[in-house]
Amino acid sequence: MHTQDKQEALWKFGSYIFLLVVTALVLIPLYWMLVAATIPQSEFFSWPPQLIPGTYFLENFAALQENVDFVRSIGNSIFIAVTYTILSLILCSMAGFAFAKYEFRFKEPLFYFILATLVLPIQLLIIPLFLLMVQIGWTNSYLAVILPWAANPLGIFLMRQNMKAIPDSLLESARMDGATEFQLYYKIALPTMLPSLAALAIILFLNQWQAFLYPLVILQDPQMFTIPLALADLVGQQRVAFDQIMVGTSLAVLPIFIVFLTLQQYFIKGILSGSVKQ
Amino acid sequence: MVLTAIQSTLRSSTTYQQLSDRVRYARQDLSGAVPSIPGLPYLYISPFFILFGIFLMFPAAYTFYLSFFDYVGVSNNILLSIQMGPVVISIPEIANLEFVGLNHYERLIFRDSLFHRSLFNTSFIFLVQVPTMVILGLATALVLDAKFIRAKGLFRTLIALPVATGLVAYSTIFLLLFNGEVGLVNYVLEQVGVGAIPWLGDGFWARITLVIAVTWRWLGYNMIILLAGLQTIPEPLYEAAEIDGANRWQKFRYVTLPQLRPVLLFVIVSSTIGTFQIFAEPYVITGGGPSNATITIVQYIYNQAFLQLNLGYASAVSVILVVLVSIMSIIQIRYGSEE
Numbered sequence: 001m002h003t004q005d006k007q008e009a010l011w012k013f014g015s016y017i018f019l020l021v022v023t024a025l026v027l028i029p030l031y032w033m034l035v036a037a038t039i040p041q042s043e044f045f046s047w048p049p050q051l052i053p054g055t056y057f058l059e060n061f062a063a064l065q066e067n068v069d070f071v072r073s074i075g076n077s078i079f080i081a082v083t084y085t086i087l088s089l090i091l092c093s094m095a096g097f098a099f100a101k102y103e104f105r106f107k108e109p110l111f112y113f114i115l116a117t118l119v120l121p122i123q124l125l126i127i128p129l130f131l132l133m134v135q136i137g138w139t140n141s142y143l144a145v146i147l148p149w150a151a152n153p154l155g156i157f158l159m160r161q162n163m164k165a166i167p168d169s170l171l172e173s174a175r176m177d178g179a180t181e182f183q184l185y186y187k188i189a190l191p192t193m194l195p196s197l198a199a200l201a202i203i204l205f206l207n208q209w210q211a212f213l214y215p216l217v218i219l220q221d222p223q224m225f226t227i228p229l230a231l232a233d234l235v236g237q238q239r240v241a242f243d244q245i246m247v248g249t250s251l252a253v254l255p256i257f258i259v260f261l262t263l264q265q266y267f268i269k270g271i272l273s274g275s276v277k278q
Numbered sequence: 279m280v281l282t283a284i285q286s287t288l289r290s291s292t293t294y295q296q297l298s299d300r301v302r303y304a305r306q307d308l309s310g311a312v313p314s315i316p317g318l319p320y321l322y323i324s325p326f327f328i329l330f331g332i333f334l335m336f337p338a339a340y341t342f343y344l345s346f347f348d349y350v351g352v353s354n355n356i357l358l359s360i361q362m363g364p365v366v367i368s369i370p371e372i373a374n375l376e377f378v379g380l381n382h383y384e385r386l387i388f389r390d391s392l393f394h395r396s397l398f399n400t401s402f403i404f405l406v407q408v409p410t411m412v413i414l415g416l417a418t419a420l421v422l423d424a425k426f427i428r429a430k431g432l433f434r435t436l437i438a439l440p441v442a443t444g445l446v447a448y449s450t451i452f453l454l455l456f457n458g459e460v461g462l463v464n465y466v467l468e469q470v471g472v473g474a475i476p477w478l479g480d481g482f483w484a485r486i487t488l489v490i491a492v493t494w495r496w497l498g499y500n501m502i503i504l505l506a507g508l509q510t511i512p513e514p515l516y517e518a519a520e521i522d523g524a525n526r527w528q529k530f531r532y533v534t535l536p537q538l539r540p541v542l543l544f545v546i547v548s549s550t551i552g553t554f555q556i557f558a559e560p561y562v563i564t565g566g567g568p569s570n571a572t573i574t575i576v577q578y579i580y581n582q583a584f585l586q587l588n589l590g591y592a593s594a595v596s597v598i599l600v601v602l603v604s605i606m607s608i609i610q611i612r613y614g615s616e617e
Contacts, residue, residue, distance in 0.1 A: 015421045026437050029451050045460045091326045098322035119603040121555045124596040128337030151330035210444040228444040249447030256442035261435045268506050
């Protein structure tokens with residue numbers, strides 16, 4: 001009994017050490033980014049490297065703002081990411097509901113066809129998409145960035161898997177009580193799927209928040225730049241404004257940190273609340 | 279015995295309560311006739327499929343079409359030209375296409391050594407990356423799933439944070455950290471007596487740097503999906519195993535692993551797709567170098583399409599990539615779903 005207790009304690013201790021080491025390794029680059037954001041660029045390449053945050057954050061931010069109108073970029077990023085997330089949630093949950101709870105012709109082939117498109121690399125679609133946007137005159141518009149990946153294959157997959165968990169009997173009894181078919185969707189399916197919707201929302205928001213190559217091709221007016229584009233603009237041919245990039249990145253990560261810390265309970269529950277087992 | 283235990287847990291679970299509350303709520307609230315609308319499912323899926331068709335299927339089909347064509351002469355009407363930081367892009371007007379049949383494919387498969395190089399590099403990264411990611415992600419998830427760990431939410435959030443750093447920021451950080459002369463990593467290695475490693479100057483180490491960067495960025499994401507999977511495993515299964523006298527390893531081997539199989543498969547397949555599409559890291563951190571030791575397939579597509587304006591050829595590479603990844607995924611799903 002005694003040795004078993006000892007073993008148990010050792011196991012717990014080992015687990016904590018492992019967890020702390022992983023967390024530390026993950027955090028070091030981020031910590032270093034914070035340090036870099038708060039020291040003047042001149043100290044950037046000092047040897048030994050700087051390890052303690054400085055007091056230059058505001059100065060660096062002022063330089064950043066003057067250079068690329070970063071505040072405007074934050075606004076653009078938020079607008080695009082939020083609109084995209086909401087639109088995509090609606091499309092994916094509606095289609096996912098149909099795939100999970102109705103029978104119709106070509107249901108299986110259609111679903112597997114959507115899944116198969118997960119393997120298409122984004123880089124491949126950029127040129128045809130760009131040509132298409134030129135044709136319909138949508139370059140430099142929010143819409144051109146928001147619409148294409150709103151019909152998200154991963155989104156429909158997660159929604160279908162999770163909505164399978166809604167009991168048929170629940171829908172049946174609501175039907176008998178006189179619910180219209182559409183009410184089944186927004187009065188029963190949506191409210192019970194809140195955790196899954198929250199989880200999908202985080203994934204979609206993150207994807208759009210850091211999207212780079214496609215927005216770069218579509219949005220050429222600096223007034224329309226999202227955060228990643230504004231930051232890329234700082235990597236000049238002669239000089240790279242490292243300090244400003246680090247300030248901008250720190251600010252870009254902050255909202256994600258807050259959103260994630262508050263929503264991650266939902267995220268864990270929601271991502272697999274249905275029957276992945278099937 | 280186990281089954282009834284599961285059923286009773288299910289009944290007492292909050293989801294079940296919420297669902298039955300929802301029924302009561304629905305009963306009070308809803309009234310009116312039930313019109314059975316024919317073709318209703320199609321109504322639900324059509325908004326998705328309209329956008330999907332226009333913005334994903336049409337471009338994909340167009341790429342497939344282009345892979346059999348070539349430009350006649352260099353197009354001089356450039357529609358778009360960007361030179362911003364590390365990125366150079368130009369898109370010419372598509373005109374004067376000449377049908378070349380399977381020429382592109384023939385050249386790619388039999389004669390293009392740079393393509394073979396990129397295939398090798400990508401496969402190397404895949405073979406090191408996916409096992410590293412799965413094992414590390416699973417270990418972290420298992421520890422975080424243990425009951426005695428405190429401040430789980432904080433740990434989860436901290437480990438997942440790198441996913442939020444965008445391409446430029448993330449690659450700039452790694453470029454500087456792994457810099458051979460003034461990077462923090464080599465500084466630490468020298469302090470502890472290991473000595474400096476030519477991270478970006480040597481082909482092998484440059485590929486390892488890419489693996490480290492990708493693992494850093496995506497570990498939290500995969501960990502969270504695995505963690506979510508671990509939490510769907512019913513507690514009674516573990517209790518039953520304990521009654522049978524199973525030790526920690528046996529519980530992992532005979533309860534956790536089989537129960538986690540679908541989620542594990544999802545992580546493996548999506549990591550595979552992810553590594554085969556790796557682009558940002560080699561593009562910005564190593565630039566494909568030294569001497570093409572880290573050029574990847576998608577980077578090759580990018581170079582062909584945006585720098586050398588060989589749109590048809592780039593499309594052919596894309597088609598091969600899609601076929602390759604599809605085959606890999608199908609094999610993994612087949613093999614992973616058995617037993």
